[in-house]
Amino acid sequence: MRILVTGGAGFIGSAVVRLAVSRGYDVVNLDALTYAACLENLASIEDQPNYSFEKVDLRQRNAIDEAVEKHKPDAIMHLAAESHVDRSIDGPEDFIDTNIKGTYNILEAARSYWERIGRPDGFRFHHISTDEVFGSLPMDKSVKFTEETPYDPRSPYSASKAASDHLVRAWNATYGLPVVLSNCSNNYGPYHFPEKLIPVTILNALAGKPLPIYGDGSNIRDWLYVEDHADALIEVMKNGQVGRSYNIGGNNEASNLDLVNALCAILDELHPKSIGNYADQITFVADRPGHDARYAIDATRIQDELGWEPTVTLEEGLHKTVRWYLDNETWWRPLQQREGVGKRLGTKV
Template sequence: MTTPMPTAADLLGRRKRILVTGGAGFIGGAVVRRLLNESDATVFNLDKMGYASDLTSIEQTLSTLGEGSAERHRLLQVDLTDAAAVEAAVKQADPDLVMHLAAESHVDRSISGPGVFIESNVTGTYNLLQAVRAHYEGLAGERRTSFRMHHISTDEVFGSLGAEGRFSETTPYDPRSPYSASKAASDHLVQAWHHTYGLPVVLTNCSNNYGPWQFPEKLIPVVILKASSGQDIPLYGDGLNIRDWLYVEDHVDALLLAACNGVNGRSYCVGGHGEKTNRDVVETICRQLDQLHNREPSHLDLVKRVTDRPGHDRRYAIDPTRISTELGWVPRHDVNEGLEATVKWYLSNQEWCQDVRSKAGYQGERLGIK
């Protein structure tokens, strides 16, 4: 029997002011919703409100929490590349905990336009570190003792695996794309600010996330939406690239545990025991849609192989032993069950998908071709 996860309130303790960067994004939004639902903390949501930012899920959460809850969510529309604005935002938030999720994260977009990834993920993290360092140095007593900056990163910084083995906290960095290189740089900056300036930090590196409210440019929502509308489903290369799929709410469990209970200066790898080839993912979604729509012929007939992504890493897989043994984290969702729930969510929320794609000027076309 799985031990219940502590609530956000249990984990936060006396921390009442939480700064979440990228809180209008997919994973950041899930963190913000959990904090609002399970604690009485005030959440300062620092987000530049870029193409993939959206507050719909947070607004829905606030509406269910009732009168006065809106005061617990403060949007700070700030671009991390603006150092003065970041400094002012950190001063306004006066945080007890910083969870840094803001990042440009789509590999295909990093191939087409790497510059924004360097600016946002590297320079932006530097600006945040400087502002948070100044804030930390002004704290005293219990607030100083319990303060932590949590940097959220990706397993892609470790490069590509062969058929055997899994990434762990001791795996050497070997990034292969502009995106993963920018995240590797940000990881190193965070560790340097910890060792040089004594900033209390914790880092996590996660595998591919999926679930409701993900901007529909990533593999799983793209497949669901194209298949459900009868469009061709693009499958890169031979489709045998492997990812370790992690349901977003399981990731939020891990993030809160690491942020509040993780060892200062330590990193934790988070993976969902959900290894599947891209072809497996596409075929699973197609079969689930076949059952839901009672469709003949199968949605599998829509799958079309396309030229592979440049530098496409072959396999990612995470060994989550450290976070499981030290912090008691275990994923609560089987990948097939999580995919089924995700498919049903996207089918029920196609108007939202169309709205966010229209706002971003993106309609499902392929990105990342050199």
């Protein structure tokens, strides 16, 4: 089976590529190599005969058509997206271009190819999205996002992803394109680009810098280890019901403050400071505009229909992640020089 993965040099995309290649799939990675992409994420499999890379920008339809026709995939897994909420606040146009227009382009390329090869039932277009399209939950932990939760996006990022979800469903309903969708909770783990909360906390702690927490730190997220997510995505791609969506969560809710304190405690254990504790560096900063209070995934459907559930607890995953960053400075150090990394974004309102 040949899978074309868009955004395969990104954080989640590279985890999918590594896992799929290790399981013997032929994998074609399409990536524009924008600021958050990193081909070093794929160093462990780049020489494998069942892996190939094409530098393709989803905003360029002709390039997508050429890649699809060249590689003739049995499935497309669409992960390419602009994903940092703070960047979407400062510069929403890139999110509209990539997440909406880019999704339209890959959908049309997929539809054209699928129709040209006879509309085979076994073809799949898997669109990977986020739980942020559902908006903000109350703090009552009995309430979670299901696949039937109405959409209520509240940032330029989540609005652009919601739009892309609607496009994918429309291409299924109108043209019959065999699609599956998935919406995930917050990912973390190895190769996480150093602008998101967990890698920022780890790297700032090691550098002796403040550990910024938005507002009072009470905002809650459900945390999903990226390698668990990659496993779930391949399962949805293979066995998900056409036209159906699947919520993928980690069953690991934590407030931002509790998460940062947990990371500090792990760093105290694995890489202790000569004086004091890492938690001493915690600093509360002005909140993000429109900051959603809580996300939580009800993953009953994927468990009942596909037999999938997460295997990595938050405590185990955070230990693995901290250890990985301690052992891989040669990966993250050059990325700190990229545009916007290490700066507070999302304040241009």
